[in-house]
Amino acid sequence: MVGAKIPTMLWVLGVVFTFGAAAVGLAEANNVHDFIIKEANYPRLCQNKKILTVNGQFPGPTITARRGDVVIVNVINQGNKNITIHWHGVDQPRNPWYDGPEFITQCPIQPGTNFTYRILLSEEEGTIWWHAHSDFDRASVHGAFVIHPKNGTYYPFKMPHEEIPIILGEWWKTDVTHLLEESKRTGGEVNLSDANIINGQPGDFYPCSQSNIFKLPVQTGKTYLLRIINAGLTNDLFYGIAGHLLTIVGTDGRYTKPFTVKHIMISPGQTMDALLEADRAINGSSNGRYYMAAHTFASNPNLTFTNSTATAILDYVDAPPAKRAGPPDFPNLPNFFDMKAATEYTAQLRSLASKDHPVDVPMKVDVPMLITIAVNVLPCASNETCEAPDNTRLAASLNNVSFQNPSIDILDAYAQSQNGVYEVNFPDKPPFFFNFTDTNVPKELEVTKVGTKVKMLNYGEVVEVVFQDTAINGAETHPMHLHGFAFYVVGRGFGNYDAKKDPATYNLIDPPYQNTVTVPKAGWTAIRWRASNPGVWFMHCHFDRHTVWGMNTVFIVRDGKKDDEKMFSRPANMPRC
Numbered sequence: 001m002v003g004a005k006i007p008t009m010l011w012v013l014g015v016v017f018t019f020g021a022a023a024v025g026l027a028e029a030n031n032v033h034d035f036i037i038k039e040a041n042y043p044r045l046c047q048n049k050k051i052l053t054v055n056g057q058f059p060g061p062t063i064t065a066r067r068g069d070v071v072i073v074n075v076i077n078q079g080n081k082n083i084t085i086h087w088h089g090v091d092q093p094r095n096p097w098y099d100g101p102e103f104i105t106q107c108p109i110q111p112g113t114n115f116t117y118r119i120l121l122s123e124e125e126g127t128i129w130w131h132a133h134s135d136f137d138r139a140s141v142h143g144a145f146v147i148h149p150k151n152g153t154y155y156p157f158k159m160p161h162e163e164i165p166i167i168l169g170e171w172w173k174t175d176v177t178h179l180l181e182e183s184k185r186t187g188g189e190v191n192l193s194d195a196n197i198i199n200g201q202p203g204d205f206y207p208c209s210q211s212n213i214f215k216l217p218v219q220t221g222k223t224y225l226l227r228i229i230n231a232g233l234t235n236d237l238f239y240g241i242a243g244h245l246l247t248i249v250g251t252d253g254r255y256t257k258p259f260t261v262k263h264i265m266i267s268p269g270q271t272m273d274a275l276l277e278a279d280r281a282i283n284g285s286s287n288g289r290y291y292m293a294a295h296t297f298a299s300n301p302n303l304t305f306t307n308s309t310a311t312a313i314l315d316y317v318d319a320p321p322a323k324r325a326g327p328p329d330f331p332n333l334p335n336f337f338d339m340k341a342a343t344e345y346t347a348q349l350r351s352l353a354s355k356d357h358p359v360d361v362p363m364k365v366d367v368p369m370l371i372t373i374a375v376n377v378l379p380c381a382s383n384e385t386c387e388a389p390d391n392t393r394l395a396a397s398l399n400n401v402s403f404q405n406p407s408i409d410i411l412d413a414y415a416q417s418q419n420g421v422y423e424v425n426f427p428d429k430p431p432f433f434f435n436f437t438d439t440n441v442p443k444e445l446e447v448t449k450v451g452t453k454v455k456m457l458n459y460g461e462v463v464e465v466v467f468q469d470t471a472i473n474g475a476e477t478h479p480m481h482l483h484g485f486a487f488y489v490v491g492r493g494f495g496n497y498d499a500k501k502d503p504a505t506y507n508l509i510d511p512p513y514q515n516t517v518t519v520p521k522a523g524w525t526a527i528r529w530r531a532s533n534p535g536v537w538f539m540h541c542h543f544d545r546h547t548v549w550g551m552n553t554v555f556i557v558r559d560g561k562k563d564d565e566k567m568f569s570r571p572a573n574m575p576r577c
């Protein structure tokens, strides 16, 4: 099994009495975890490397809970750098204090200190995950967060025999902290990762990796629930298993209408729940062993990308030993540039929309926004030399604002009405309209402006954001992630969004409910949600280099009138900046 569970029972005795049952609550006491941030040695690709881990594990421990639970995680930083942790896909109703992004909702947890997160689950059910939300720490500090149905309720599909997290990621031979420092210093591209990985391992096609390849033992006739997470920093991925189909039943902690595919496309930040029937024990050409594989979907062929293939092995343990020896069959994945395969996969995602799992798609929009996405350049400081073309430094923007982290967190500034930390004028539309997806972008449009601009919302307003990709510095997909909410993905298309024609094509019946949406290359995506969660909520591209370049903004949702429509008050012991 991947990601051993924390021995929570040990904690029941320890923690409840230390913190006091009143503070933690008896119902919560059985879901308390201790996350010790520390460096650990991991040999990969013929080299030893120190990485930051939780409890020495990579990928980190799996958290398991039931719908509606409260989960307590005590993060103890024994590492050598500032860190924060985000619970990706948890709405955290009224509870932004424990959401995690550094300088947005908290100051970082400094080395030698600790911070206890109180994670409020509500409607999430399925697979979400957790990861560091500081610098590039997410590369190794991440794990699965599995939310089972409430006691007495069941999956809306047949009970699997086993559930397996499949965590896709990336491996750099170099220290990711140096990677970030280098790109900040030079203003240039971030070096590519050396491998895609599956559950921490690159697999058979890489040197020094064969003996530790991840193996999934299966038995003929059984059904497995794969909880697939793209934890990578850079790459959209195609993933599939030779000789087997995957039936998708969930995404981003919500159920979907089941559909069956040979392979999936998954962007960084997303999760896909897939049922796998082990029905091919003696049907493969080599009998009994099948590769699962993941490789990059490269939406912009002009950019270099990690082009090697991660593998793991599906191993029928009940097949005769002689029939488990040959090379496993290899799955037929779409080629790197197969936009059609990626688009067709994504278009199949639909909410389950059943009696037990209904949809509630807002029909009337209060706050319409059109947000252009761009990779930009900024001038190089006069005392520096920069590595982006024409001595510039790379940046990124939403509506031509390149987001800059403040030096104290926005949530504290908001809660304490402190001026000068952020501005409330994030624009509802781009500064001007041009042919966003035309590849001949005038050079002068590449430059952006820097700011810490947020969008204010009233409690309960319905927001529609149309993300519009632009061809500035090359069009590509962007996995846009919103904290504090899931949203309905009501529309998508290629080219420029047409406010007159495109809404007629929206799916308002059973759109997928997600927290991370892949905006198509040179296209647009429309999402809707109701802002009934007061607090400070980050929204950003889940390609980490785009995040550090500024492809971000923040929504501040004001308190509502009723008591249960207001943010919880600031917990004691928040880390200080």
Ligand SMILES: *[C@@H]1O[C@H](CO)[C@@H](O)[C@H](O)[C@H]1NC(C)=O
Residues within 6 Å of the ligand: 076, 113, 114, 115
């Ligand atoms: C957490 O930090 C507090 C001080 O803020 C300290 O008293 C406590 O011992 C620390 N706990 C652990 C487990 O490190």
Ligand SMILES: *[C@@H]1O[C@H](CO)[C@@H](O)[C@H](O)[C@H]1NC(C)=O
Residues within 6 Å of the ligand: 151, 152
């Ligand atoms: C689940 O519910 C059943 C019946 O109400 C009860 O007997 C059982 O103890 C519950 N299990 C848990 C883990 O709460």
Ligand SMILES: *[C@@H]1O[C@H](CO)[C@@H](O)[C@H](O)[C@H]1NC(C)=O
Residues within 6 Å of the ligand: 174, 175, 178, 179, 182, 191
């Ligand atoms: C990035 O790649 C360049 C070129 O191969 C290399 O010189 C540099 O050391 C790399 N940076 C890091 C942080 O490994």
Ligand SMILES: *[C@@H]1O[C@H](CO)[C@@H](O)[C@H](O)[C@H]1NC(C)=O
Residues within 6 Å of the ligand: 279, 280, 281, 282, 283
């Ligand atoms: C072999 O494959 C066929 C068709 O894909 C299927 O009908 C049959 O059940 C499989 N048999 C075994 C033993 O896996």
Ligand SMILES: *[C@@H]1O[C@H](CO)[C@@H](O)[C@H](O)[C@H]1NC(C)=O
Residues within 6 Å of the ligand: 304, 307, 308
């Ligand atoms: C992968 O990329 C490397 C360097 O960028 C290149 O030399 C190699 O040919 C590429 N391989 C494939 C299969 O595209």
Ligand SMILES: *[C@@H]1O[C@H](CO)[C@@H](O)[C@H](O)[C@H]1NC(C)=O
Residues within 6 Å of the ligand: 381, 383, 384
């Ligand atoms: C360039 O100047 C700025 C502002 O004076 C300073 O903060 C920065 O460290 C300098 N950079 C280098 C590489 O000297």
Ligand SMILES: *[C@@H]1O[C@H](CO)[C@@H](O)[C@H](O)[C@H]1NC(C)=O
Residues within 6 Å of the ligand: 435, 437, 438, 439, 440
């Ligand atoms: C915008 O640019 C695209 C790509 O170059 C082109 O196909 C399209 O005709 C242009 N649209 C308009 C309205 O000019």
Ligand SMILES: *[C@@H]1O[C@H](CO)[C@@H](O)[C@H](O)[C@H]1NC(C)=O
Residues within 6 Å of the ligand: 400, 431, 432, 444, 445, 446, 447, 448, 449
């Ligand atoms: C973005 O803002 C900069 C600075 O004001 C300006 O030069 C540039 O043309 C703008 N680009 C777009 C696409 O709006």
Ligand SMILES: *[C@@H]1O[C@H](CO)[C@@H](O)[C@H](O)[C@H]1NC(C)=O
Residues within 6 Å of the ligand: 300, 301, 302, 439, 474, 475
């Ligand atoms: C790739 O770059 C070339 C040359 O700059 C450009 O003509 C082409 O449109 C670009 N392709 C994409 C998909 O961005």
Ligand SMILES: *[C@@H]1O[C@H](CO)[C@@H](O)[C@H](O)[C@H]1NC(C)=O
Residues within 6 Å of the ligand: 081, 082, 107, 108, 110, 576, 577
């Ligand atoms: C760690 O965080 C503290 C508080 O925000 C800050 O003062 C310090 O400079 C940070 N350290 C590093 C290495 O960024």
Ligand SMILES: [Cu+2]
Residues within 6 Å of the ligand: 477, 478, 479, 541, 542, 543, 546, 551
């Ligand atoms: Cu992006």
